[in-house]
Amino acid sequence: MVSNTRASILLIVSGGIAAYKALSLIRLLRANHIRVRCILTKGGAEFVTPLSLQTLSEETVYSDLFSLTQNHEIEHISLSRQADMIVIYPASANLLARMAQGFADDLASTVLLATPDHIRILVAPAMNVKMWEHPATQTNCELLKKRGILFADPETGAMACHEYGKGRLVSPETINQMICQKLFGHQPLNGKKALVTAGPTYEPIDPVRFLGNFSSGRQGYAIAECLRDYGAEVTLITGPTTIPHPTGMKIVPVTTAQEMLNACEAALPVDIAVMTAAVADWRVKTFSDQKIKKQNNHQPPTLELTPNPDILAWISQHPTLRPELVIGFAAETQNILEHAKAKLERKKCDWIIANNVSPNTKIMGGEENEVTLLSSSDSQHFHRSSKKDIAGLLTQQIVKFFSP
Numbered sequence: 001m002v003s004n005t006r007a008s009i010l011l012i013v014s015g016g017i018a019a020y021k022a023l024s025l026i027r028l029l030r031a032n033h034i035r036v037r038c039i040l041t042k043g044g045a046e047f048v049t050p051l052s053l054q055t056l057s058e059e060t061v062y063s064d065l066f067s068l069t070q071n072h073e074i075e076h077i078s079l080s081r082q083a084d085m086i087v088i089y090p091a092s093a094n095l096l097a098r099m100a101q102g103f104a105d106d107l108a109s110t111v112l113l114a115t116p117d118h119i120r121i122l123v124a125p126a127m128n129v130k131m132w133e134h135p136a137t138q139t140n141c142e143l144l145k146k147r148g149i150l151f152a153d154p155e156t157g158a159m160a161c162h163e164y165g166k167g168r169l170v171s172p173e174t175i176n177q178m179i180c181q182k183l184f185g186h187q188p189l190n191g192k193k194a195l196v197t198a199g200p201t202y203e204p205i206d207p208v209r210f211l212g213n214f215s216s217g218r219q220g221y222a223i224a225e226c227l228r229d230y231g232a233e234v235t236l237i238t239g240p241t242t243i244p245h246p247t248g249m250k251i252v253p254v255t256t257a258q259e260m261l262n263a264c265e266a267a268l269p270v271d272i273a274v275m276t277a278a279v280a281d282w283r284v285k286t287f288s289d290q291k292i293k294k295q296n297n298h299q300p301p302t303l304e305l306t307p308n309p310d311i312l313a314w315i316s317q318h319p320t321l322r323p324e325l326v327i328g329f330a331a332e333t334q335n336i337l338e339h340a341k342a343k344l345e346r347k348k349c350d351w352i353i354a355n356n357v358s359p360n361t362k363i364m365g366g367e368e369n370e371v372t373l374l375s376s377s378d379s380q381h382f383h384r385s386s387k388k389d390i391a392g393l394l395t396q397q398i399v400k401f402f403s404p
């Protein structure tokens with residue numbers, strides 16, 4: 001299993017009962033393949049431990065200037081320089097005041113003072129309602145906003161101190177969405193989980209031979225990348241390919257159809273499944289442990305085949321974890337639409353992408369595609385263009401499906 005990061009956040013956790021919510025935020029950011037490095041202030045450490053932050057972020061946690069002395073004298077400079085964004089969650093009244101005044105008396109305030117202008121800082125205050133409404137806090141916030149600091153203003157509600165009013169920290173889900181929006185732009189599929197299968201499967205015959213096909217994985221990879229760019233949390237289950245794995249998603253490499261099925265099962269539940277893989281329909285009934293040798297009479301061996309599981313049909317008819325939208329591909333060489341429609345009905349997916357893979361189209365293994373999207377009631381043709389463009393058009397349809 002390989003994971004990779006799309007962006008890096010420096011998360012400052014300051015004091016307050018809401019500091020525990022930073023743990024959920026780290027989980028959400030990591031699920032979006034965002035690297036999270038944490039600074040825990042002295043006040044923050046009263047409420048959460050460095051160990052919990054470190055366990056969830058899988059990174060060293062920095063807690064004060066002195067922890068940086070080993071061989072990192074200028075680490076406080078590089079900590080902010082290496083981040084795409086700094087997030088303070090929660091931000092205490094005290095930290096806001098020290099930021100406004102330009103204090104540099106602990107690691108968090110020093111890093112903030114050393115942060116270059118182009119790195120965005122997002123602040124989520126949390127405090128008692130009186131503290132929030134106090135003119136000193138309001139003046140500090142105004143000053144910070146004027147300096148370009150972004151704010152996720154606190155919400156109104158019941159507070160830990162048994163008072164009611166404005167001062168409650170915004171939820172981890174809200175701040176996660178704000179961070180993704182700032183980092184990656186419009187994210188209409190944020191919060192959705194997607195599973196994409198891609199590439200061929202190889203079915204071993206003996207230690208040196210296999211049954212396979214010409215699928216390159218390009219169309220599936222392009223769809224996975226597009227879903228990622230629209231904000232979905234993507235798991236890409238890929239058969240053997242020679243193209244580079246995309247970044248910013250969970251990649252599960254597999255070889256056989258059975259392994260692909262197992263990986264799909266492990267990835268559920270998801271909201272969207274796009275099954276682009278060219279799964280081998282059969283495997284040899286008995287795998288030979290030793291290389292099959294030529295016979296003296298030069299007769300080729302007879303291979304007995306047995307059917308592989310149909311992953312698309314399985315996921316479309318899953319009794320409890322069926323994704324809301326299941327999309328299959330139909331690789332055909334004749335009577336394309338007719339066969340694709342029959343597959344849609346037989347496998348019970350929601351949409352099927354009819355794909356003419358006759359050798360003269362140079363689609364299988366190539367850079368371009370031309371497809372027709374079929375549902376039980378509709379059909380839409382996507383003219384010949386790059387597999388990336390086709391992925392974009394399909395993803396727009398997926399976004400429409402999920403738009404109220």
Ligand code: CTP
Pocket residue numbers: 197257275276277278279280281308309310311312313327328329330331332343
């Ligand atoms: N598929 C699958 N598991 C299989 C075979 C196919 O999940 N064992 C999926 C593919 O990923 C694709 C769809 O089913 O989304 C159709 O695949 P295709 O190869 O076009 O059809 P088959 O079901 O294999 O039927 P045929 O070979 O007869 O065309």
